Amino acid sequence: MAEKQVRSTRPSPKVYRRRRLAALIAGLLVIVLLVWAGIAIASSLRPKEAAEKPTQTTAPSDAPAAPESSGPVAEPSNGPAGCLEGDISVSATTVQATHGPSENPVLVMTIKNDGQFECSVNVGTSQQEFTVMSGSDRIFSTSDCLADPSDIDITMKPGGSESARFTWERVRSAPGCKVVNAKPRPGWYGFTAKLGNITSQKNGFELK
Template sequence: MGRQGNSSARGTASGSSSVRKPSAAVYRRRRMVVGGALLLVIALVAGGFALAAAFTGGSQKASSTQPSSTETASNPAASPSAVPTPSASAASATPSPTAPATPTCNQNLVTVSAATDKPAYGPGENPLLTLKVTNGGTVPCEVNIGTSQMEFLVTSGSDRIFSSKDCQASSEDLVKVIAPGASETANFPWSRNRSADGCKAVAAAPGGGGAYYIFTAKLGSRASPKAVFQLN
């Protein structure tokens, strides 16, 4: 009986150890461990999001200051190479400065003057009449100084004494370029005779005795000032 009691006692003890539930203290420790592990996981997850956000923000900042190749292609203004440069055709379209026009001769500055080789002539002396054409401008001028344009005219008051055109054998043009300030001259020795239009014969001769005569040189529509001389 004593053995049975001991067996029962051992059996009871063994049975109670196999079905014994953890105590309240054990449950609290387990909950603390699980709670700490969960907090650690949450902290790691939150930290991961923070790091991810930090890298994402840095990446966005970098991309905002340094456009990618895709953004550069879609936005030409973001690329320095997209700045337009003048092309050869644009440069050639720019009008070049025009050369200054060559100044033209002012024919109003071409003048005619008359002169005689002496102021007075004695009996038997023939006056030498000189027609002078001068370019008073600053550029060369073409002037017709041919016999078709010239006339040596001698008058005395209202009396027309002589004209070189009355008996002119030929009428020719002679165009010459007269430099600025230069002159061309033509001389005509006058025989102290009268003439008439169409080279008609004139019996009378101009008088001497100290009479004054006027020589006027003409070239086309130009006429010289009067040159006065005396025949004795």
């Protein structure tokens, strides 16, 4: 009786390698799925407040606000500003209107601050001038023989005034302090006072 041939069921090396490769791929897929699942779970467990909290870019409500400017900022000053020409007025008067033969006229210059602010003005002799006229004839001026002129700055309040006096000895003068022998005659004369570029109106007085 012939022997029955039994076929071997052991897989071939080629099939064995395929099965190992398939098992390795399946294992890698399982690992990837586990990692993805872990990330998803961690994201779902993260506190909602931390994820949604915006970055703070505005200043706190109790922070001091910057001051608002309503106009030009005043610069520090070392003293009152100089008076403007339109703020200062000058007037000319005499102590009396009529003078006897032995009386010398006292000429008065009054300086007034007509402006709205306190200011400083130079009232020194370098700025003062007392002038006496007879019609168009220039009889006398303190600027003709002025010696050692001085500068004196004073502060004047709004509405404030200052006065300077000069006694005219009834003599004539000429520019450069030239000697004039003629004497003023009795009659009416006009006196004007000047401070810097500001000139008063003429004030009349009489010599007997």
